[in-house]
Amino acid sequence: MALLGHTLLLLALAITLYGIGASVYGARARRRDWVDSGRRAVYALAGVTMTAFVLVEIAFQRNDFAFNIVTQTSSTTLSTFYKLTAPWSSQAGSLLLWVMLLSFWSSLVLFLTRRRLREIAPYATAVLMGFAAFFDSLACFAANPFATSSPAPTQGAGLDPLLQHPTMMFHPPMLYSGYTLMAIPFAFAIGALISGRLGSDWIRDTRRFALAAWLFLGTGIVLGALWSYTELGWGGYWGWDAVENAALMPFLCITAFIHSIQIQEKRGMLKVWNVSLILLSGTLAIFGTFLVRSGVLDSIHAFGASTLGVPFVCLLGVMILGSIGLVLYRRPALRAENRIDSLVSREAVFLFQNLVLVAMVFVIFWVTMFPLISEAVTGTKVSVGPPAFTPFVVPLALVLVALAGIGPIISWRRVTAANLRRNFTFPVASAAVVLILVLALAHASSKPLAIAMWTLGSFVIATVLQEFYRGTSARRAMTKDAWPVALGGLVRRNRRRHGGYLVHLGISVLLIGVAASSSFQHSHDVVLKPGQSTTVDGYRFAYVRPTEAALAAKISFGAVLRVTKGRSYVTTLHTTRGYYPSTDNSTGVIGRFFAGAADSTVGLDAGLTRNLWAVTSVNPTPLSGYINQGDKYFADYLTAIMPKLSKLPHAEQNLVLDRYYAYRDEAVAGIARRFLTHTWPVEFLIIVAPLVTWIWGGALVVVIGGLIALWPVPVLARWRSAAVYRARLARELA
C-alpha cells in the first residue's frame, strides 16, 4: 500500500506539471482542446490525491505501524473518531490534505466556469496547478506520508492528547479549506492580469469563492479559539499566537475585499485596490501555511523546526514579485471609471473600513514577525505576547465596529442631513442607553475600551435590527404578508445584503463578548486540600473530594468542586489532569504511566451571562516513592522470569506475559488510587468571566449570515428578477 500511495503522489506531480504545460500552451496557441485537457488534469489530480488520502486513512484504521505517519500519531488504543483526524496532525498528512483540498476546490471552480472566462481560466489553471505541484513535491520528497519503517513497530506513539478534542476534527480542514479557497481568487486574478481581461466578469465568478474562503477560514479560527478555551487549560481563547495571527491576517484581508468589491461592481472604482487585496490574501494564506510548516516562530501549532522553510520562502518571493510586477504592468487597464461622489456615502465608509482592516493586517504582521526581525538585527529573539498587540488592534477594532454600524444605514452615492437624522436616531439612542446602563450598573468606568466596544456593538445591533424591521415593513406594505413571511421574502430577495447584516450583528455580539470576558474576568491561582474553599468574584468554590481513574490509555487525577453564591447552590464542576503512558521505557515499567504527555479536562459551567471555569494541575510527584518501588519490583520480576520464559511454548509465554501485564496494571491502578486515600493539596486555576458564551453565539450568527450571503439564487428566481427589471426598462428602451 505504501508503494501504491507514493506512486500516486508521483503521478499527481506529473499531472500538475502536465496541467501547467497544457493550460499555458492552450492559452498561448488558442487551442481549446489543450485548455480543456489542462482543466481535466485538475479533475484527475483531485481523484488521485483523494485516493492517496483514503489510503492514508485506511492505514490509520488498520493500525498499520509500518507507516511512519501512523506510528508517530496513532496507537491501537486511539478511538476510531480520532484515527480519522490523526492524519492531519502530522506534517506529511497535513501537506497531503492541503493538496487534496486545493485540487477539490479547483476542480469545482473550473467545472463551474468551464463555459466562461475562456481567456483567464487557462492561466488560473496553471497557477492552481503550480500551487499543487509545490505542495505535492513537498509531500513526495520532504515529508512523505507513505514513508515506512522496517521492522514495523507493534505500537504507535499515540495522538497528542491536546488534539483529542472534537473541534480538532474540523479545525484543520476548515482552515485548510479557507487557505486553498483563497488560492482560487488569487489564481484568477493572476489569470486576468496576464490575459488583460480585466472586466468585472471574473470578479463576479470568483467572488463567491472568496466569500467561501472567508467563511471557512473564519469558522476554523473560531473552532481553534474554542479548542484553546476548553482544552489547553489556560482559560483563554486567543493568545495572539503566531499561527493564530497567520490565519487572522488573510481573513481580515479577504473581509476588506468582500466589501470593496461591491464598489467596483457598482461604480467601477478601486480596481487596483481590489486586485491587490486578492493577491495579498492569497500570499498571506501561503504565508500562514509557511509559519505552521517551518517552525520559524514559536507556536503551539507549529510542527516544530523543519526543512520546509526555504521552499516556502522561495514560493512567497515568486508570488510577491510576480503580483507586484503584474499589477504595475496592467495599471493603465485598471483605471477607475468613476470617483467617489461624497465622503458621506457608503462607498466612502467601505473605503475607510478597508484602510482600517489593512492597517490591522499590517500591525499584526509587524508584531508577529518582530521576534524574527529582532533576531536578525540584534541576534536576540524577543518574544511578544498580547500586550504588544492590544494597544494597536483594539482601537482599530473599535473604529471597525463603528463603521460596521454606519455603513448599512447610509446609502450609496449620496446622503442628506435629513436622512442621516432619520437613520441614526434609533441606533444612537440605543447605544446611549447601553452606555448609561453599563456605567451605572457594571462599574465599568475603569475600562474605557470595553465600554466603547459595548456601546459601539449596541449601535451596530440596533442598526441591523432597524434595517430588518424597516425592510420587512416595506415588504409587508407591498405584499400584505405576515411578518415572518415578509422577513423571509426580504432576505431571499437580497441574500448578500441581509446575510451581510447578520454577519455584522454576529461580529458585534462576538466582540462584546470578547470585551466583557477579557476586561472583567476574575481569575485566581490557589492550592487547596479537600474541604477547603476559595472565593472568586462572589462565587465560593469548595474542593469537595478528589477523583481518580486508571485506564490502560490514561490515568486521570481530578477534583470535584461545589460552587455556591451566597447561600444558593450554583453548580458542581469536575476537572481532571490526565497522564498518557510514555513510549520511553527508560522511565520505568510503572513510571512510564505517569511520565507521558498530559492534558487537562476543564470543569466548565457556561451560561448566558457568565462562565465558571476551573482546571487542576495535579502533580503525581508525591507518588514517586511508590512508583520507584514498583519500577524496581517489576524490573526484578521480569529479569527473574525471562530465562524461564524463553524455554516455554509460545502459547504459555503469552499466558505468563498476560499475567505479568495484568499484575502491572493492578499495581499502577493501586498507586494511582493513593490519590484518593492519601490525597495531597493540589493547584487550581479558577476563572469567572462574563459573556464568554456571546463569543460562540456571535460566531454562530456570523456563520449563518455568511451561508445566507453565499447561498446561490435559484436560476428561476434570477430569470424572474431580470425579467422584472427588463420590463420596467422596456418603455425607455423602446
Next chain:
Amino acid sequence: MTYVIVLLVLFIVVFVITAPLRRGTDDAPGSDSGGVPDPSPELLELEAARDAKYREIRDAELDHQTGKLSDEDYQAVDSTLRAEAIEILRRLDSLTGRRS
C-alpha cells in the same frame, strides 16, 4: 497487484486528460461544453455589468423604502441607474442581435 492498480489508475488518468485532444480541434466548441458555443467575453462582461446594475437598482429601491434615500434623491439615483442599465441592455441587444 500494486502494479496492476497503478497501471489501471494511469490508464484512467490518461484517458480522462487526453479526451479533449482525441475529440476536438482548436476551433470546435469546448469539448466540455456539450458542443454548445461558448459565449463571447464581451457578452459575459455585459451580462455581469447588467446583473450588477439590476442589483444597484434593487438596492436603491430598498434604500428608498427603508428611508435611507429621500424621494428626490431616489428619483435622481434611480433615473441615473436606469439610464446606465438601458445603455447596457442596448449594447447587449446589439451584440446578441449581431450574433443571431
